[in-house]
Every structure is written in C-alpha cells, then in structure tokens.
Amino acid sequence: MIESLIYMNGYGVFVWSSFAITALTCLIVYFKTLKTLRKYEKEFAKEIEELSTKKRKTLLESSKIASQVVSSYNKTI
Amino acid sequence: MIKFFNNSNIFFWIEKFTNFINSIFFVLLIVAISFALIFSPPDYLQGDSVRIMYVHVPAAWIGLASFTLIAFLSILNFIFKIKNLFLISKSIAPIGLMFTCLAIVTGALWGQPTWGTFWAWDARITSMLILGIFYLLFIFVNKYVLDQHRANKISSLIAILGAVNIPIIKYSVEWWNTLHQPASIKIAGASTIHSSMIVPLLLMFFVLILYCALIFLMKYKTEIIRIKKKNLKRL
Numbered sequence: 631m632i633e634s635l636i637y638m639n640g641y642g643v644f645v646w647s648s649f650a651i652t653a654l655t656c657l658i659v660y661f662k663t664l665k666t667l668r669k670y671e672k673e674f675a676k677e678i679e680e681l682s683t684k685k686r687k688t689l690l691e692s693s694k695i696a697s698q699v700v701s702s703y704n705k706t707i
Numbered sequence: 708m709i710k711f712f713n714n715s716n717i718f719f720w721i722e723k724f725t726n727f728i729n730s731i732f733f734v735l736l737i738v739a740i741s742f743a744l745i746f747s748p749p750d751y752l753q754g755d756s757v758r759i760m761y762v763h764v765p766a767a768w769i770g771l772a773s774f775t776l777i778a779f780l781s782i783l784n785f786i787f788k789i790k791n792l793f794l795i796s797k798s799i800a801p802i803g804l805m806f807t808c809l810a811i812v813t814g815a816l817w818g819q820p821t822w823g824t825f826w827a828w829d830a831r832i833t834s835m836l837i838l839g840i841f842y843l844l845f846i847f848v849n850k851y852v853l854d855q856h857r858a859n860k861i862s863s864l865i866a867i868l869g870a871v872n873i874p875i876i877k878y879s880v881e882w883w884n885t886l887h888q889p890a891s892i893k894i895a896g897a898s899t900i901h902s903s904m905i906v907p908l909l910l911m912f913f914v915l916i917l918y919c920a921l922i923f924l925m926k927y928k929t930e931i932i933r934i935k936k937k938n939l940k941r942l
Contacts, residue, residue: 638755639754639755641754641758641820644819648817649743651813660918660921666929671932677939695932698719698722
C-alpha cells in the first residue's frame with residue numbers, strides 16, 4: 631500500500647515532485663509574507679511609541695489601525 | 708456602505724477573516740490531499756500521472772483569474788481613481804505570478820511522462836509564459852518606479868494590455884494545433900471528466916483559494932500599514 635503510494639506505477643517521482651514544489655513554494659511565500667508584515671507592524675509600533683505623549687494619544691484615539699497595531703505589537707513582546 | 712470600505716474597517720475584517728481561514732485550513736488541506744493522492748482513481752490512459760492535475764489545474768486557474776481581476780481593477784482604477792483598487796491589484800500580483808510559475812513547472816512535470824518532453828513551444832504553454840512575463844512587468848514597475856502615481860498608471864496599462872493574452876490562453880487549444888489537451892471542465896456545457904476526479908480537483912482548488920486569500924490579506928494589511936507609516940512622518 632505505502633510502496634504503491636510512493637512509487638505510483640513509475641509516476642511517483644513526477645507526482646511527488648509536483649506536490650512537493652507546490653507545498654514548498656506555498657510555505658516559503660507564506661513565511662516571507664508573514665515576516666514582511668511583522669516587520670512593518672514592528673516598525674510602525676516603534677515609530678508611534680517614539681512620538682510625543684500628546685501626539686501619540688491623539689493618534690491612538692483617532693486611528694483604529696494604529697491602536698490595533700500597537701496593541702498586537704505589545705502582546706508579542 | 709462607503710464607511711464600511713474605509714481602511715479601519717477593512718483592517719478589522721482582515722483580522723477576523725485571517726483567523727477564520729487559519730482555523731479551517733489544515734483540516735481542508737488534509738482532506739483535499741488525501742483525495743488527490745489516495746482516494747481518486749488513476750486515469751485509464753495516463754495512470755497515476757493524472758494526479759499532477761490536482762495541483763496543475765488549480766494553479767493555472769488561479770494564475771489566469773488573478774490577472775483577469777487585476778486587469779478589471781486597473782480599468783476601474785483608470786475610471787474611478789480609487790486608491791484601494793490599486794492596493795488590491797498590487798497585493799494580488801505576486802500570488803498570481805507564483806501560481807502561474809507553479810502551473811508552468813507542474814505542467815512540465817506532467818508533460819515528461821505524457822508527452823515525452825518537459826517543454827514545447829506549444830501555444831498554451833507559451834501564452835502562459837507570456838502571462839508570467841506580464842506579471843513580472845507589473846510587479847517590477849510597482850517596485851522600481853518610485854513615483855507612486857506614475858507606477859500606478861504604467862502598471863495599470865500593463866495589466867490592461869496583458870488582459871489581451873487571457874482569451875488567447877483560454878482558446879489556444881482550440882485555435883491552434885497544440886500538444887496541450889482541450890479543457891475537460893466547461894462552465895457552459897458538459898464536462899468530460901468523471902466526478903471521482905472533479906471532487907478532489909475542486910477541493911484542491913478551494914484549499915488553494917483559501918491559501919491565496921490568506922496571503923492576499925497579509926499583503927493588503929502590509930500595504931495599509933506602509934501607507935499609515937508614511938502618513939505618520941507627516942505628523
């Protein structure tokens with residue numbers, strides 16, 4: 631059963647290569663995209679924290695996105 | 708309605724959708740792969756090599772659909788000048804390129820056991836390669852043209868020009884004498900594929916669409932943060 635699944639009547643190398651290449655590409659793209667997103671979130675949160683207290687408060691009150699990014703960044707650290 | 712489409716609301720829904728996709732993705736992936744590699748029958752002519760179809764066909768469909776969507780959004784962008792449409796196109800393009808490349812590579816791996824060659828300058832394969840080149844042009848313009856407004860215009864033009872290639876890809880197997888087989892699944896008309904093969908094919912397509920949605924949401928979120936980050940410097 632397992633042997634026939636791997637060998638696939640001689641087509642195993644083509645079938646498994648196709649699935650492996652697809653899976654590997656999907657994984658690489660997923661982690662690269664996630665890494666870029668985390669990098670931008672981190673930079674954005676840091677820049678907000680570097681603002682003066684007044685500016686930061688105004689920004690966090692007016693922008694939902696800024697407050698979400700800061701709170702999710704604070705959770706990760 | 709307009710309020711719903713502002714970036715703050717979109718950002719909130721991106722979080723929700725991402726969590727939802729993450730919660731169902733792996734279960735569906737295991738089911739789809741089990742059907743594709745174990746439960747679906749081998750083809751009476753091609754044997755087990757037909758299983759490559761379960762990654763090749765959805766990859767090609769996604770590659771084509773993504774570019775069609777980009778072209779459509781580019782036309783809308785030219786008319787209505789909505790910035791979000793451009794951001795959506797920009798986020799879709801890398802996914803479309805990835806799946807176009809996967810369709811070409813898995814097609815080559817399918818071609819060797821069935822046609823006896825990895826590559827042929829066949830109308831379908833060549834037009835898919837041209838689609839990949841259009842994707843690359845679209846992405847490079849957005850990356851290397853620094854003036855955002857100019858990049859937007861040039862890349863939209865590339866997408867609209869590239870859209871001419873879409874019907875060529877679709878009908879290449881009918882217009883020319885090609886190695887590539889004609890379409891087995893037809894939206895209008897009877898499909899020439901057995902249900903035992905359609906089910907795993909649609910399952911794999913659905914799983915890959917979920918994956919695309921996940922990558923798209925992450926990329927779109929990155930673009931929104933990038934814009935907010937730029938605006939922060941103006942404070």
